[in-house]
Amino acid sequence: MTITEKILARAAGLDRVQPGQFLDCKVDQVASMDLQGKLVFNTLDSLGSDALFDTGRVAFTLDHHSPAHSVAIADVHAAIRKAAKKFEVKNLFDVGSGIMHVVMPERGLVLPGELVIMNESHTPTGGAIGAVVIGVGQTDAAVAAALGEIWLVVPATLRINLHGALRPGVTTKDVALHLMKLLGYERRAIYRAIEIGGPGMAGLSMDARFTLTNYCSDMGAKSAIIEADAVTLAYVKDRAQRPFTPVYSDPDCRYEDVLDVDLGALEPLLACPHALDNIHSVASQAGKAIHEAVIGTCTNGRFEDIAAAASIVQGRSVAPGVRFIVVPSSREVYQRAMKAGHLATLTDAGALVFPPGCGPCMGEHSGVLGAGEVCISSGNRNMKGRMGSAESFVYLGSPETVAASALQGVITDPRTLQGASKELTHAD
Numbered sequence: 001m002t003i004t005e006k007i008l009a010r011a012a013g014l015d016r017v018q019p020g021q022f023l024d025c026k027v028d029q030v031a032s033m034d035l036q037g038k039l040v041f042n043t044l045d046s047l048g049s050d051a052l053f054d055t056g057r058v059a060f061t062l063d064h065h066s067p068a069h070s071v072a073i074a075d076v077h078a079a080i081r082k083a084a085k086k087f088e089v090k091n092l093f094d095v096g097s098g099i100m101h102v103v104m105p106e107r108g109l110v111l112p113g114e115l116v117i118m119n120e121s122h123t124p125t126g127g128a129i130g131a132v133v134i135g136v137g138q139t140d141a142a143v144a145a146a147l148g149e150i151w152l153v154v155p156a157t158l159r160i161n162l163h164g165a166l167r168p169g170v171t172t173k174d175v176a177l178h179l180m181k182l183l184g185y186e187r188r189a190i191y192r193a194i195e196i197g198g199p200g201m202a203g204l205s206m207d208a209r210f211t212l213t214n215y216c217s218d219m220g221a222k223s224a225i226i227e228a229d230a231v232t233l234a235y236v237k238d239r240a241q242r243p244f245t246p247v248y249s250d251p252d253c254r255y256e257d258v259l260d261v262d263l264g265a266l267e268p269l270l271a272c273p274h275a276l277d278n279i280h281s282v283a284s285q286a287g288k289a290i291h292e293a294v295i296g297t298c299t300n301g302r303f304e305d306i307a308a309a310a311s312i313v314q315g316r317s318v319a320p321g322v323r324f325i326v327v328p329s330s331r332e333v334y335q336r337a338m339k340a341g342h343l344a345t346l347t348d349a350g351a352l353v354f355p356p357g358c359g360p361c362m363g364e365h366s367g368v369l370g371a372g373e374v375c376i377s378s379g380n381r382n383m384k385g386r387m388g389s390a391e392s393f394v395y396l397g398s399p400e401t402v403a404a405s406a407l408q409g410v411i412t413d414p415r416t417l418q419g420a421s422k423e424l425t426h427a428d
């Protein structure tokens with residue numbers, strides 16, 4: 001069996017499972033957030049459920065609209081706080097804590113070998129820990145929160161082998177964009193478990209790995225997973241909230257599909273308006289004027305992303321007429337970036353640093369785009385109107401590409417910035 005099949009078999013109490021099989025699984029953790037969280041509590045009420053299966057294993061984050069930007073949202077947050085108290089939720093990550101997909105692994109609530117259910121589409125992100133982490137709607141999330149169980153169909157596994165090493169100025173965001181181009185939006189990866197590994201994985205940090213798994217959801221995958229190795233175990237060592245057992249694919253397991261990627265052959269890429277799989281090289285788009293540049297989101301708002309942006313910005317200024325918005329993805333990320341001096345470097349250059357959370361990713365606050373405006377973001381979605389006006393344009397790239405573009409006021413390949421080569425440390 002693959003790692004995904006083994007984790008699901010264990011969760012279902014079976015020795016063997018195979019793709020297509022329906023299972024009733026016991027979950028190790030459930031999480032929901034913001035508006036969805038309120039719907040989970042509403043669903044619990046409508047089911048007549050007045051207790052969680054385990055008050056320590058159902059978490060909530062207030063991240064999408066954080067802090068509240070309207071009376072309606074403030075009321076939603078208040079309702080969640082009240083319900084969390086009633087249900088004795090032990091982990092309510094309130095405004096300022098950060099994005100669910102970043103906070104849950106950081107707080108040791110997603111661990112190798114586990115089955116975790118979360119209530120947002122980018123849930124596969126947590127699979128970088130070596131867990132099966134699956135996104136569901138509020139009804140499934142509510143039932144899982146009440147009963148500690150969920151039904152699932154075992155997905156077939158698509159294996160991606162990474163070879164070689166990234167060149168300076170190229171990051172796992174560029175790998176994710178390359179995979180998006182290969183796999184296509186909602187085609188080859190639909191309802192697949194994407195298992196990413198190979199010799200190229202060893203050189204990648206946890207921050208870099210989370211970017212890879214994050215992107216798999218928008219390829220249509222059910223889950224994404226990276227087997228735990230020394231890098232993973234060092235990350236979870238002082239965070240784990242409970243014992244865990246890492247799981248690995250059997251050497252003779254069956255993959256439905258295998259894809260090989262030569263990391264050394266990749267260049268900085270962009271998803272261009274208005275589709276996630278409209279992928280082009282940054283070089284081919286260079287020179288297009290931008291109005292806003294965003295570093296943040298559950299894709300690329302982690303410490304190394306902010307550090308990479310700061311190292312590019314060092315001593316330079318944001319171009320006139322550009323809003324450069326930086327949104328650390330969690331309080332831990334914010335504090336590390338602050339203590340390392342990166343936030344000072346960025347604000348000295350003219351950047352705005354916002355509180356941890358989703359920021360302007362969904363186009364509702366903290367940098368909404370007007371008609372005709374162009375944004376380059378380190379996020380993961382660029383559909384028409386995603387970040388504001390239906391007449392605005394969103395390009396998605398690596399933090400390095402976003403930072404270089406913010407400085408130049410036009411889309412810029414980070415490798416072309418004067419003196420950039422010694423500063424492009426992200427891929428090291």
Ligand SMILES: CC(C)[C@H](C(=O)O)[C@@H](O)C(=O)O
Pocket residue numbers: 036064119120121122362381
């Ligand atoms: C609000 C939420 C349901 C949504 C999602 O699940 O994708 C959001 O996080 C997004 O990125 O568009």
Ligand code: SF4
Pocket residue numbers: 064099120122297298299357358361362379380
């Ligand atoms: S950062 Fe963006 S993509 Fe991620 S959970 Fe928040 S709104 Fe969704």
